[in-house]
Amino acid sequence: MKKTARFVIWICSKFTREEIEEIIQGLLDVLANRNPEVKPKDDFKEKHPNYRNFFVDPNPPLKVPSETTPKLDWRKLLSTYEEKRGHPLKPVDTRNSKTKVPKGSICNICGAPYQYLYFNDGKKRSQLKCKVCSSLSQVHPRHRNKAKYFCYYCGYSLYLWKKRRDVSIYKCDNDRCPCFLKNKAKLNFRERILAKIKSSQFKLRYQYREYHFTEEELK
Ligand SMILES: [Zn+2]
Ligand SMILES: [Zn+2]
Structure with a gap:
């Protein structure tokens, strides 16, 4: 038997016909939102x-990009690279229009400027790869370098x-x-x-x- 059916039997064993009518009226008021104090359990x-x-x-x-956002410093990474390899890291070849990113883009992880970033996912152009820290970041297609907030x-x-x-x-x-x-x-x-x-x-x-x-x- 359902919980509610058992409850009906229980009410009938405890209340008179008149009381039950009052209970029904009270419940109808709740259901019709006429009782601001009581609401059915949602x-x-x-x-x-x-x-x-x-x-x-x-x-x-x-209103401005947070100074503390980049977790790494691209300048430090570049100098470490140069120390280890004995030559500076070459920027990305920006003549390739397929991978060229909008000016003003920066890496979210190390703050590297657009010269070191390229699109990593072909035609979709939504994923930036950073040559300095090798991280990937997402660029929303509707929004690239015009960030206001x-x-x-x-x-x-x-x-x-x-x-x-x-x-x-x-x-x-x-x-x-x-x-x-x-x-x-x-x-x-x-x-x-x-x-x-x-x-x-x-x-x-x-x-x-x-x-x-x-x-x-x-x-
Ligand atoms: Zn956020
Ligand atoms: Zn980076």
Whole structure:
């Protein structure tokens, strides 16, 4: 027998017809949202606490690339290279248009300038390889060197994710961003499965909302 059916029997053993009618009325009020104090238990929400939890990030983005972002220093790496090999590391051949990266790109790991970076994935042009530290970084196709904001947590350049009349939303798409890793780790087993199908319903990555108001609208 179902839990609810057993409960009906239990109620009937404890209450009179009149009392039961009052209970039913009380429950109808709850279901119709007429009782602000009591809400039915939200089973889905309880099992998926991070689903549609679209909180606004309290930390504003950085306006300039973070000084501390590169974990390694490309200048030091270059001089170490020269000491060991007896000749300097040659920059990338920028005449090859297939691998040539936009001016202004820098390596996320060591800070090497674009002369040492090249596209590593052919036509897709989304993966930068650094000749100095050999690391790979992702370049979002919609956003290359026009970064306006940088992630508060990892310093990665934010890309323009959504643009509406009233707001532009920028997002950090660094898979190693501490903010992303922390939020991802918070998901429970059910949520991890759900996030695979409905990733847009989970806010895992750092976001910044830039509102556009005209002076007229603020009056
Ligand atoms: Zn590098
Ligand atoms: Zn980040």
